[in-house]
Amino acid sequence: MTDMRARFESGLPFPEYLETVHRNRELWHAVYKRVKLPDGAAEEARAIPGTWHLLALSEDWCGDAVNILPVISRLTDELPGVDLRVLLRDENLDIMDAHLTNGTSRSIPIIVVYDDDFRERGWWGPRPAGLQKWVMEEGMKMEPGPRYAQVRRVYARDKGKAILAEILDLMRSVATTPAT
Numbered sequence: 176m177t178d179m180r181a182r183f184e185s186g187l188p189f190p191e192y193l194e195t196v197h198r199n200r201e202l203w204h205a206v207y208k209r210v211k212l213p214d215g216a217a218e219e220a221r222a223i224p225g226t227w228h229l230l231a232l233s234e235d236w237c238g239d240a241v242n243i244l245p246v247i248s249r250l251t252d253e254l255p256g257v258d259l260r261v262l263l264r265d266e267n268l269d270i271m272d273a274h275l276t277n278g279t280s281r282s283i284p285i286i287v288v289y290d291d292d293f294r295e296r297g298w299w300g301p302r303p304a305g306l307q308k309w310v311m312e313e314g315m316k317m318e319p320g321p322r323y324a325q326v327r328r329v330y331a332r333d334k335g336k337a338i339l340a341e342i343l344d345l346m347r348s349v350a351t352t353p354a355t
Contacts, residue, residue: 179293182270183228186260189248196235203235207245216339217253223343223350226256227296228289232264232271238323239302240284246335247286247342257346274298286342288349296349302326303337 187195196203229251233240244261251259264271264283276282282301290296302310306329314322 179289179295182262182267183230183260183289183293186230186262189231189244189251189259189261192233192244192261198236199238199241200235203241203245206241207248210245210249210335212249212253213334213336213339216250216343220250220254220257220343220346223346225350226291227258227346227349228291228293229257229259230270230287230289231259231261232267232274232283232285232287232300233261234264234283237283238326239282242327242330243284243302243338246338249335250339250342274300276301288345290349290354292354294354296352296354297345299341299345303333303341305337306330 193203193207229247231240231244231247233244235241248259251257262270264281264285268281270287271281271283271285274285274287285298285300287298288296301307306326309329310322310326314325317325
């Protein structure tokens with residue numbers, strides 16, 4: 176893989192990425208505007224030691240990305256030691272193929288966590304574990320329209336809490352595990 180620092184820095188900060196989206200543009204902007212961090216989330220994240228770089232693989236057509244990336248962006252806005260950049264999945268298949276869902280699927284978004292030396296320390300995606308379980312066990316039995324409607328309802332009800340909990344758990348885990 177090419178120099179990860181350069182690759183990361185070639186990604187767009189989320190507000191710039193938001194200006195490039197074409198598909199679902201209004202939805203992306205509405206979700207971003209609506210996201211509010213739960214009380215204590217920023218404080219909890221600030222307690223995680225280290226400097227971290229979060230690389231998101233996304234595409235503007237992805238319904239999960241439109242619900243997840245604005246939440247992660249709002250979190251990283253509050254954290255001076257955490258930087259979020261977005262790369263397009265289809266232009267970065269080498270990174271995508273190293274982070275396949277169930278070892279087979281190029282599902283997005285994927286969030287890769289790098290330390291200050293740009294060593295990969297962990298990754299997350301493509302959606303919160305409970306929702307992923309439902310999609311794989313029940314949702315895939317449904318037609319796409321009703322399945323996507325149910326997924327959107329789950330995101331709307333949860334208001335980013337599951338996303339934040341899992342991202343913060345991942346960051347705590349990598350912060351307390353020595354790099355290899």
